[in-house]
Amino acid sequence: VTTGVDLVALPGLPEIRPGDDLAALLVEAAARVGGLRPTDVLAVAHKVVSKAEGRLVALNSVFPGWEARELAAEHGKDARHVQVILDESAEVLRADAGRLICRTPHGFVCANAGVDASNAGAPDTLVLLPADPDASARALRHSLGCAVVITDSFGRAWRLGQCEVAIGCAGLAPAEDWRGRPDATGRELSATVIAIADEVAAAADLARGKDTGEPAVRIRGLERHVTAEDGDGAAALIRPLEDDLFR
């Protein structure tokens, strides 16, 4: 029997502010499209999670140090913005084209350590990544009763454009390991581990318009990846430093 996968953006979510009960607002929005089932996956753009958690920095509260001033001058950026990026970075891997490619304390490698000025909800305000996105996903899962993926857009080393990836997840197996399984003809698959949570994040991005205020997308039809436990989280998709292909 052929079953499909269906995605729908939750309509009518309000602008999220620090301290808001995001889970309650998501439940309310989900009710407009039939609610959430335990086998659903809800993909949530990290920005609303960060805002609800108060992970915001007002630019006028930031005093840039010498390194931030130097990088800012070199790359035509606001030194206060650069200071926040440095504060959110464990390491700056590369700086070019006005973009800092950083490794965050979580282990994510992404532009500007995930610090973003767009859609911050207030002028001169920066949005940070959640401090522990897997914990954020677990908390939402426990309130919503369905699997949760928290997403952000990351660039890629060898491809142009950004793809949405999973920075947090709970109740979803983040990866599917096919190593050692036979293919249709009995030959061992040379593949591989499939980054299911990242594919979920990418799929969800197709169902929302970035300018329409639809940060949450419900995905139905992924029962085989939904788990009874919170699971390993999206941290399982971070390539360990010692396995980094460019060191």
Add this chain to the structure above:
Amino acid sequence: VTTGVDLVALPGLPEIRPGDDLAALLVEAAARVGGLRPTDVLAVAHKVVSKAEGRLVALNSVFPGWEARELAAEHGKDARHVQVILDESAEVLRADAGRLICRTPHGFVCANAGVDASNAGAPDTLVLLPADPDASARALRHSLGCAVVITDSFGRAWRLGQCEVAIGCAGLAPAEDWRGRPDATGRELSATVIAIADEVAAAADLARGKDTGEPAVRIRGLERHVTAEDGDGAAALIRPLEDDLFR
């Protein structure tokens, strides 16, 4: 009005062999789930495209040279398999853990230059990437009358696991450029270019089981990305060499 995105794998495609009329077989399979509309996107795993195009190599027809023998000995691989990988590579970027990371003549950076022994349909046979996947997508589009994305699983520099990406496309805008557009509060978006075709490939992967012989997935609800022309193809998502972050 909230509209969703729906994905369904085309059921009952037979094993594809060199010379098969893949488009006709896809139309037949699509008919079982209601057919294809001009605004649909059909994501097709490259393996069936490569097979129909005869992009197969029998291992016993390969005579490995010294470089292949050396790499094979070093990495515990079959020297004939390595020779085929070298033949399909413009450059070997890195060799480790039994895996060669190569840049193909198309410009793709991927493991083993996309050469794969699993699900080849015959023993001791390797499947190559299509010679020109965008041309393959255009040809399929003209027969099918819908947008087409041809996909493969690529690893990532900084994340574990593979994600399905677009190696060819036609009739779908491969990227959506948000640079310069205002966000909801009128501030210019720091983002970015979204790799729509890669997100489509990733989404499609969720709707099929790799062991169930479902290489084609129909995606409905992406009207805004479907174009009247063939368009730039997935080649537009290849990061140019001079822009490579690791040179």
